[in-house]
Amino acid sequence: MRISNILQENKVHFSFEFFPPKTEEASHTLFETISELSPMQPSFVSVTYGAGGSTNELTQNLVIRLKRETPLNVVAHITAIGASREEIKSQLESYAAAGVRNVLALRGDPPKGSTSFTPTSDGFRYAAEMVAFIKKHFPHFGVSVAGFPEGHPETPNRLQEMDYLKAKVDAGADCICTQLFFDNHDFYDFCERCELAGIKVPIIAGIMPVASLHGLKRMSELALGARIPAKLLRAVLRAQSGEAIEKIGIHWATEQVFDLYDHNVSGIHFYTLNHSTATLKIYETLGMSLGETWHAPTPHKSKNQPG
Ligand SMILES: Cc1cc2nc3c(=O)[nH]c(=O)nc-3n(C[C@H](O)[C@H](O)[C@H](O)COP(=O)(O)OP(=O)(O)OC[C@H]3O[C@@H](n4cnc5c(N)ncnc54)[C@H](O)[C@@H]3O)c2cc1C
Numbered sequence: 174m175r176i177s178n179i180l181q182e183n184k185v186h187f188s189f190e191f192f193p194p195k196t197e198e199a200s201h202t203l204f205e206t207i208s209e210l211s212p213m214q215p216s217f218v219s220v221t222y223g224a225g226g227s228t229n230e231l232t233q234n235l236v237i238r239l240k241r242e243t244p245l246n247v248v249a250h251i252t253a254i255g256a257s258r259e260e261i262k263s264q265l266e267s268y269a270a271a272g273v274r275n276v277l278a279l280r281g282d283p284p285k286g287s288t289s290f291t292p293t294s295d296g297f298r299y300a301a302e303m304v305a306f307i308k309k310h311f312p313h314f315g316v317s318v319a320g321f322p323e324g325h326p327e328t329p330n331r332l333q334e335m336d337y338l339k340a341k342v343d344a345g346a347d348c349i350c351t352q353l354f355f356d357n358h359d360f361y362d363f364c365e366r367c368e369l370a371g372i373k374v375p376i377i378a379g380i381m382p383v384a385s386l387h388g389l390k391r392m393s394e395l396a397l398g399a400r401i402p403a404k405l406l407r408a409v410l411r412a413q414s415g416e417a418i419e420k421i422g423i424h425w426a427t428e429q430v431f432d433l434y435d436h437n438v439s440g441i442h443f444y445t446l447n448h449s450t451a452t453l454k455i456y457e458t459l460g461m462s463l464g465e466t467w468h469a470p471t472p473h474k475s476k477n478q479p480g
Contacts, residue, residue: 175315177347186440193231209449219248225284252281253297308345317348322363375439383422
């Protein structure tokens with residue numbers, strides 16, 4: 174089932190992002206995490222693709238394994254960087270054969286150490302081109318794309334950026350999943366700008382609880398452009414221990430989730446980093462028991478619209 178159809182069910186949709194583990198031990202941890210998070214009944218889980226197309230095989234193996242061995246809806250991230258059309262087609266064929274029906278189509282980030290990229294001679298320069306290619310050859314696939322509430326660093330012109338996002342939707346994307354953000358106002362403003370641009374697909378909010386000072390620094394490197402509110406930074410810098418920082422991160426993310434929920438968000442996507450603790454704590458604080466479906470209150474506004 175396409176993610177956009179799943180999101181139509183009137184409940185709060187949670188989903189989780191995982192990255193493909195590189196060792197046996199890391200794989201064990203991931204599968205433990207998955208079994209701990211599964212009772213939250215995620216609407217889907219997604220599997221990342223390494224920067225510069227570096228985890229092709231690992232990503233495919235994990236996606237297909239999750240599809241075969243779990244009841245989870247799996248979304249495979251697929252990136253254009255470093256890949257030819259044939260390579261992308263062949264990945265999609267493997268997914269289609271395994272019964273995977275959803276992908277997150279991304280331009281991708283250049284590998285570590287480089288800041289720019291040149292597409293392969295018959296590759297794609299932008300995600301919109303890849304979305305059109307996927308819809309042409311695999312029309313039954315659900316295709317999600319990335320959105321950037323605080324803007325993508327390569328396009329300082331925010332109006333133009335919305336045109337590029339709209340181009341991905343016009344090419345066939347039926348869902349947007351956002352970059353992580355720490356201030357919900359950025360997300361609500363983004364949703365309003367999408368509305369003004371005529372983008373009507375569901376928008377899933379990306380949430381990542383801060384786990385450490387190092388993690389926070391790393392986040393602002395990876396999620397380029399993600400603004401760290403001074404209030405959050407001050408609390409993290411004031412904390413006396415790793416445990417205290419973790420608590421601050423969970424508290425901050427829980428407040429974000431409560432507020433998003435009150436604004437009738439289409440879905441909340443947790444960047445889990447393959448760990449369950451923070452996500453489970455947030456879920457618990459929301460007052461949920463595992464295995465319970467959390468129904469949305471009567472919507473006071475259409476989905477995506479800020480309150
Ligand atoms: C939810 C999510 C998951 C992600 N998962 C991964 C992952 O698994 N692996 C990974 O490597 N990266 C991942 N990323 C990061 C993403 O690949 C990078 O942020 C990348 O720089 C942008 O990807 P995109 O798909 O938005 O690209 P695009 O939509 O192609 O946009 C890239 C840049 O080009 C601009 N642009 C678009 N079209 C045009 C045009 N026609 N002319 C001029 N400029 C244009 C855009 O405004 C933007 O600045 C993820 C990001 C998000 C939000």
